[in-house]
Amino acid sequence: MSRSENEFLPDLVAYIVKTARASGDKAPSERELAEHFSVSRGQVRESLAILEAQHLIERRAKSGIYLTMDAAGLSSMALLARAGVQLKPRQIFEAVELRKIHEIKAAELAAQRATAENLDRLRDILARSETQIADGLGLQRLDGEFHLEIVRATQNEMFYKICSSFYAASEQRMPIYFGKPERNIKSHTEHQQIFDALYRRDSILAQALMNTHLGRAQSYWTEILDGNGEQAPDEAELLPVHI
Numbered sequence: 001m002s003r004s005e006n007e008f009l010p011d012l013v014a015y016i017v018k019t020a021r022a023s024g025d026k027a028p029s030e031r032e033l034a035e036h037f038s039v040s041r042g043q044v045r046e047s048l049a050i051l052e053a054q055h056l057i058e059r060r061a062k063s064g065i066y067l068t069m070d071a072a073g074l075s076s077m078a079l080l081a082r083a084g085v086q087l088k089p090r091q092i093f094e095a096v097e098l099r100k101i102h103e104i105k106a107a108e109l110a111a112q113r114a115t116a117e118n119l120d121r122l123r124d125i126l127a128r129s130e131t132q133i134a135d136g137l138g139l140q141r142l143d144g145e146f147h148l149e150i151v152r153a154t155q156n157e158m159f160y161k162i163c164s165s166f167y168a169a170s171e172q173r174m175p176i177y178f179g180k181p182e183r184n185i186k187s188h189t190e191h192q193q194i195f196d197a198l199y200r201r202d203s204i205l206a207q208a209l210m211n212t213h214l215g216r217a218q219s220y221w222t223e224i225l226d227g228n229g230e231q232a233p234d235e236a237e238l239l240p241v242h243i
Contacts, residue, residue: 138178
């Protein structure tokens with residue numbers, strides 16, 4: 001029986017990553033994948049073409065299929081998240097860094113363009129966040145809702161799609177990040193301050209608050225990298241970013 005692409009792709013990615021990592025990055029053949037999932041080789045071939053286009057795999061003549069996750073781009077982040085694949089700390093750090101650059105600009109635009117509906121949704125998220133904290137629960141999902149609503153308030157759909165990919169990249173790690181009660185409280189307080197700046201249409205303050213807020217997440221991932229023996233780029237070594 002044929003399986004839909006939305007159902008099959010995440011399972012295929014998860015299986016390829018698991019088996020390839022155990023065998024020098026070499027994935028099972030088309031025939032082996034078709035037998036494992038009880039689907040046609042044609043369906044496997046079509047799905048592999050999608051993964052190859054996203055640079056998750058590489059098919060080498062007379063050699064086989066190889067995992068190439070290090071070459072994967074932003075477009076593959078959501079698929080990897082759906083597949084439950086854990087990204088490397090450095091990949092998440094880089095996604096967080098790009099997220100920071102984009103969301104500082106989003107805060108500026110949202111202060112200028114947010115509709116009454118956007119502001120109402122942000123108020124609702126803040127209210128639910130207070131309840132979560134009072135119940136001793138983490139804000140991992142509501143944090144994403146809050147930030148993506150600000151991006152949605154730019155009224156730029158492409159902007160929203162790009163930033164959604166950043167959140168997909170770090171989705172599995174967010175419960176760990178929000179595992180400390182004090183981090184939830186601090187994050188909620190900063191969210192409230194950002195909302196107040198947006199409500200007052202103060203784009204300069206909204207940018208500054210977002211910069212400080214996301215700087216904490218960036219510092220967290222820098223610590224994770226250091227703990228794994230990897231080196232986060234020194235800000236002094238980075239090229240200037242003009243927002």
